[in-house]
Amino acid sequence: MAKGCEEYDWAAVDYCVKIEAEAAIRVPYTTMTYTPGNFRFKKSSYPSADELLDAYQAITKAEAWELIRQDPGDGGFMFSTSIDLSNVHKHMTLLENHSGASYGITMRHMQYIARNGWDKYVQMIVQEERGLTPVE
Numbered sequence: 494m495a496k497g498c499e500e501y502d503w504a505a506v507d508y509c510v511k512i513e514a515e516a517a518i519r520v521p522y523t524t525m526t527y528t529p530g531n532f533r534f535k536k537s538s539y540p541s542a543d544e545l546l547d548a549y550q551a552i553t554k555a556e557a558w559e560l561i562r563q564d565p566g567d568g569g570f571m572f573s574t575s576i577d578l579s580n581v582h583k584h585m586t587l588l589e590n591h592s593g594a595s596y597g598i599t600m601r602h603m604q605y606i607a608r609n610g611w612d613k614y615v616q617m618i619v620q621e622e623r624g625l626t627p628v629e
Contacts, residue, residue, distance in 0.1 A: 529611040536622045540599040544587055548599050549606070551584035561600070562607040570600035 527534055530549045532542035552561055557580060566575035571593045578600075582588055591599065606614045 527611070527615045534615065535618055540595050540602065544590065544595065544599050545602055547585050547587040548581075548603050551581050552603055552607075554584040555580040557581050558607050561603050565600075569597050570604075571597045 530546060530553075532545040532549075535542050535545070552558055557578070560576055560578070560581075563576055565573035568574065570578065588596075602614070605617070609617075
């Protein structure tokens with residue numbers, strides 16, 4: 494492992510991933526530590542890290558993770574009639590920043606976390622955005 498890459502912090506992630514990739518070594522995702530709810534590792538700006546954090550915190554405050562696991566039914570999260578997200582919405586400070594599409598995508602990210610866990614979510618995003626193959 495590259496010197497200084499034993500523990501991943503936000504400033505070192507890109508450097509460490511680059512060093513490891515150049516050495517043709519794939520870093521096991523289990524060795525990377527990303528604090529649950531901190532989306533700063535995510536490079537894509539859609540949805541933004543702030544929008545994802547806002548939704549994550551709102552769901553946590555509303556104690557609605559089990560609700561988010563459910564299928565929202567016809568209309569998706571934006572127009573769902575099968576689950577009531579009003580308690581989540583009142584905790585979201587960036588709700589007015591969303592279009593229907595960005596809200597739906599944000600909530601699908603949250604649903605993935607609810608169904609698969611934080612570590613699997615990080616693994617999926619890192620794999621998609623950095624083109625790395627996860628080590629099992």
